Amino acid sequence: MVVLAVVSAAGLVLDDRVVVGAPVWSKPLKFSVSFVAYCLSLAWMLSLLPRFRRTGWWAGTVVVVAGAVEMVVITGQAVRGKRSHFNRETPFDAALFDVMGATIVALWVATLVVAVLLFRTPLADRASAWAIRLSTVLTLTGAGLGFLMTLPSPGQRDSASDTVGAHSVGVPDGGPGMPLTGWSTTGGDLRVPHFVGMHALQVLPLVALLLLAMAPRLTRLRDERLRLRLVLVASAAYAAVLALLTWQALRGQPLVHPDGVTLTAAALASAVIATATGAALRRPAPNPSSPPAPMHPTPREREHAA
Numbered sequence: 001m002v003v004l005a006v007v008s009a010a011g012l013v014l015d016d017r018v019v020v021g022a023p024v025w026s027k028p029l030k031f032s033v034s035f036v037a038y039c040l041s042l043a044w045m046l047s048l049l050p051r052f053r054r055t056g057w058w059a060g061t062v063v064v065v066a067g068a069v070e071m072v073v074i075t076g077q078a079v080r081g082k083r084s085h086f087n088r089e090t091p092f093d094a095a096l097f098d099v100m101g102a103t104i105v106a107l108w109v110a111t112l113v114v115a116v117l118l119f120r121t122p123l124a125d126r127a128s129a130w131a132i133r134l135s136t137v138l139t140l141t142g143a144g145l146g147f148l149m150t151l152p153s154p155g156q157r158d159s160a161s162d163t164v165g166a167h168s169v170g171v172p173d174g175g176p177g178m179p180l181t182g183w184s185t186t187g188g189d190l191r192v193p194h195f196v197g198m199h200a201l202q203v204l205p206l207v208a209l210l211l212l213a214m215a216p217r218l219t220r221l222r223d224e225r226l227r228l229r230l231v232l233v234a235s236a237a238y239a240a241v242l243a244l245l246t247w248q249a250l251r252g253q254p255l256v257h258p259d260g261v262t263l264t265a266a267a268l269a270s271a272v273i274a275t276a277t278g279a280a281l282r283r284p285a286p287n288p289s290s291p292p293a294p295m296h297p298t299p300r301e302r303e304h305a306a
Contacts, residue, residue: 065106114136
């Protein structure tokens with residue numbers, strides 16, 4: 001995926017073709033970079049498993065194969081100058097899109113298996129353990145939102161369209177979009193919550209690692225229970241943002257032009273999260289001198305696994 005990202009970046013410079021209002025190599029570039037982050041995160045999480053390592057290996061292998069097949073289709077369609085998603089212009093294009101649908105289902109199921117294994121794995125630091133577990137739940141939710149894009153719009157259901165599904169809600173795909181991401185600036189865009197949900201896999205574990213890194217210098221953070229409460233609040237905040245972005249997109253509203261209802265909901269969610277954060281910090285931390293726990297399994301857990 002790293003090599004493909006470099007090739008796609010070169011394609012953006014050398015190939016001036018445009019498909020549905022976007023440079024033809026922008027999708028291979030975005031997907032390859034996303035897969036780099038996704039697979040590195042999953043690989044690290046699989047390394048934490050003291051048990052079920054064989055099952056984890058198979059789940060990781062399915063993710064690799066599914067991701068590789070999907071990128072072959074996306075890159076191949078870019079070379080042909082065709083759109084990879086929602087394209088049923090010819091039987092061949094429709095077959096490729098169906099293959100992509102199958103690979104996404106396989107990748108989602110394999111990630112679900114990894115999530116189940118992580119829920120069954122005790123880690124020494126509970127805050128880090130729950131950050132990892134909840135990140136997989138939110139990632140599965142964000143990935144699942146991608147299936148909404150494959151549903152035909154009202155206009156497509158009423159006509160013999162060669163396009164079935166869309167990124168945008170309320171406006172056609174290919175209209176004015178944000179720089180880099182291409183997210184619609186005139187209508188809703190389901191890629192926004194899809195992106196945010198998928199990258200919970202990196203954000204929440206990084207929050208836990210940051211709290212763990214700050215613990216030696218901030219006495220209160222040495223208490224595992226305080227770090228756990230903060231991780232749970234951060235996870236709830238992330239879930240609230242994901243829900244708000246999904247609601248906004250389904251209402252056909254662009255990310256950059258929220259209306260009063262969306263802003264009010266965001267303000268209420270912010271107030272609740274701020275209150276929860278304050279409550280978590282106000283609760284006593286009874287063991288300030290205890291050192292932070294490591295991320296890896298304890299010796300007893302490793303002995304039990306062996």
